[in-house]
Amino acid sequence: MIILRSIGLFLLAAVAEIGGAWLVWQGLREHKGWLWVGAGVIALGLYGFVATLQPDPHFGRILAAYGGIFVAGSLAWAMIVDGFRPDRWDVLGALICLAGVIVIMYAPRSES
Structure with a gap:
């Protein structure tokens, strides 16, 4: 159950x-305005709070693992929202990152 909670929090953080970053991009690069930028800044702030809900107490571990989630999530976002078509190297890279997440977060550890 803890692993499912952790995965859900990673998805929410992503x-x-x-x-949030996409909203800022849209507001500035696509000239949609400051309301979009403001919404993006709020979403980016929420990301910081969501990360604190992870069950693992180590900031470095959480942030390092989230990096892999961010890589895969960014490609998924681009596919769904912007119609981006990743090539096989994008997909392979994302899978390698997700394998890293699994090792970093869910490998058995002895408590020291």
């Missing part, structure tokens, strides 16, 4: 961070 939506907040990637969505």
